[in-house]
Amino acid sequence: MKKLEVGILGATGMVGQRFVSLLEHHPWFEVAWLAASERSAGKKLVVGAEAVEVEEVNAHSFEGIDLALFSAGTDPSRHYAPIAARAGAVVIDNSAAWRMEASVPLVVPEVNPEDIAQQQGIIANPNCSTIQMVVALWPIHKVNPIKRIIVDTYQSVSGTGAAAAEELVHQTPLVLEGKDIIPHVYPHRIAFNIFPHIDVFLDDGYSKEEWKMIHETRKIMHAPDIAISATCARVPVMVGHSEAVHIELTRPLSPEDVRHILAEAPGVVIQDEPTLNIYPMPWAAAGRDEVFVGRIRQDTSHPNGIAMWVVADNLRKGAALNAVQIAEELIARKTI
Amino acid sequence: MKKLEVGILGATGMVGQRFVSLLEHHPWFEVAWLAASERSAGKKLVVGAEAVEVEEVNAHSFEGIDLALFSAGTDPSRHYAPIAARAGAVVIDNSAAWRMEASVPLVVPEVNPEDIAQQQGIIANPNCSTIQMVVALWPIHKVNPIKRIIVDTYQSVSGTGAAAAEELVHQTPLVLEGKDIIPHVYPHRIAFNIFPHIDVFLDDGYSKEEWKMIHETRKIMHAPDIAISATCARVPVMVGHSEAVHIELTRPLSPEDVRHILAEAPGVVIQDEPTLNIYPMPWAAAGRDEVFVGRIRQDTSHPNGIAMWVVADNLRKGAALNAVQIAEELIARKTI
Numbered sequence A, B: 001m002k003k004l005e006v007g008i009l010g011a012t013g014m015v016g017q018r019f020v021s022l023l024e025h026h027p028w029f030e031v032a033w034l035a036a037s038e039r040s041a042g043k044k045l046v047v048g049a050e051a052v053e054v055e056e057v058n059a060h061s062f063e064g065i066d067l068a069l070f071s072a073g074t075d076p077s078r079h080y081a082p083i084a085a086r087a088g089a090v091v092i093d094n095s096a097a098w099r100m101e102a103s104v105p106l107v108v109p110e111v112n113p114e115d116i117a118q119q120q121g122i123i124a125n126p127n128c129s130t131i132q133m134v135v136a137l138w139p140i141h142k143v144n145p146i147k148r149i150i151v152d153t154y155q156s157v158s159g160t161g162a163a164a165a166e167e168l169v170h171q172t173p174l175v176l177e178g179k180d181i182i183p184h185v186y187p188h189r190i191a192f193n194i195f196p197h198i199d200v201f202l203d204d205g206y207s208k209e210e211w212k213m214i215h216e217t218r219k220i221m222h223a224p225d226i227a228i229s230a231t232c233a234r235v236p237v238m239v240g241h242s243e244a245v246h247i248e249l250t251r252p253l254s255p256e257d258v259r260h261i262l263a264e265a266p267g268v269v270i271q272d273e274p275t276l277n278i279y280p281m282p283w284a285a286a287g288r289d290e291v292f293v294g295r296i297r298q299d300t301s302h303p304n305g306i307a308m309w310v311v312a313d314n315l316r317k318g319a320a321l322n323a324v325q326i327a328e329e330l331i332a333r334k335t336i
Helices: A014-023 A074-086 A113-118 A128-143 A162-176 A208-220 A255-263 A316-332 B014-023 B074-086 B113-118 B128-143 B162-176 B208-220 B255-263 B316-332
Strands: A004-009 A029-036 A044-047 A050-053 A067-070 A090-093 A122-124 A146-155 A227-234 A241-249 A268-270 A291-298 A305-312 B004-009 B029-036 B044-047 B050-053 B067-070 B090-093 B122-124 B146-155 B227-234 B241-249 B268-270 B291-298 B305-312
Touching (some): A004 A014, A014 A044, A014 A316, A074 A090, A074 A122, A128 A255, A128 A268, A128 A316, A146 A208, A146 B146, A208 A227, A255 A268, A255 A291, A305 A316, B014 B316, B090 B316, B113 B316, B128 B291, B146 B208, B208 B227, B255 B291, B255 B305
Parallel strands (some): A004 A029, A067 A090, B268 B291
Antiparallel strands (some): A291 A305, B241 B305
16 A cells, blocks of 8 residues: 655644654655744654654645644644645644534544544544543443543643743752742743643633533533533643543443443553552653553442543643544545 | 640651741740650751750650640550540640541631530641631531532642652652652652552542541531542642532532632632632642632532632641641630
């Protein structure tokens, strides 16, 4: 089979670089070009054994391209995704620009791969904190529908991007030395601190990140009636998002049954021997492809409740890997 | 008024040192001695302008003492609290040893000061993560009874003690330099990591810390029927515990009404202008006496639900300050 020609927009970002590494030596895909905004164009990235210069994206970039992976933010995505689609490429977009468009599939391959068939040139990759949660919840929902989800997150700085990761690295020794901190990326110091603030706030007191978890979960799971509430917090961790998840099911379900269900679930690894100090942690999940689930137990506040702790690498399964899995699913389903 | 003679057991610990500083120049209390276990005896602590040697506690330590503040762990507390009480002192104990004893009041002065009258020589100081939550919830519960609480915590290392704080300080630069970490205090690396593990685990999959939040909240609020579930996680923060709290009330209540209630509540400071980047954070709460509440909003998963974010200094309001406030309440109520 001839490899598909893939363009990567936003190649210099943390997710973009993972696109590059996931496509190196891929049996089905070949990187045709790396592109970015004017600011990052001209940088060089290593692809295989070569140093490849990052081009500035323009309206002609997409000619001859089969697949375009976007992780360049909302505005470039709004602008270039339709151009790429008109040029005949399928765009898999990691930004929030298209996720809630009715005509754009929002896909987690373990959950709703069949939605890919509806694509009209753009497929949206969900928000990182949503992806890992639905991978863990969908197998349960299929056998015992979930009626309500309460989730509180512990999200790493790499979710914001490379500048935020650098800010944490830069601030940390300054705090230890008792020096003053002037934050740049975040409104507050992140070293040895936490703030319940991810993305911007709306008038209802929720952050956009929290609404993403609500709306995207319902769309991906085709479950518009699930009651969901979320608090999203930033923590001084480099890579890996953690989530305390509390669900209410239609009928009672034992923690043992949840473990049996998740043991069979694609993309899930159970780490649940707390008395042996085994449970998911961001440090251990970083660089891994799976969603790690532990602390599975009866939720003591509801007879049909289950509580659990869900961790994944936000740059991989939460972003780049999920997008590449969508691309693989496109081929498996002969949709491209 | 003659000052009461106070003995401090566990004076060299993080909470013990805060007992000392809170009692310096206190109008009603005078530190008679500082004591600790054999391991820490002989150390010197500065009290006012003096260096005071820490004694090894023994069965005679409590003679002539009016009040004993304990923060020495569960075993010393089980042993010495009855001895101190028989010697005529009132013990305010920061360990978990006595909290759930029916005959021992478990007190947060903003919530159940009247329970102090039941004391028979021992009063228990609640768990840090419980104290800050009930200070924020009690004023709401009084006007619109809470039926269910789901809380997920972000707890700082100082809750474990000085050795844990040192471990975080020690590990952090090693991680930044890419060196190997051998954890000592915790089972896993805490620098740039998170684990859902505080205190030991029980067979039901919950940690003792999580059960403390459930049982202690019900006892303090005299609300044995509140449904409660908790996930307690350790985060790489020095001082200050954060909590994402979701409550279900008996009747609907608007976020505005919650703000009005909490604006009048003792010991509570509202920090709730998220669009101006104002919300509680552990870094800002460290060293402060109050419980900080923000992100007050409708819980989108329940018509009678409210979600909020609660932060306090776990060593002060979560431990030493609450104990000293209990002592002050003893005097105000002429119970000592």
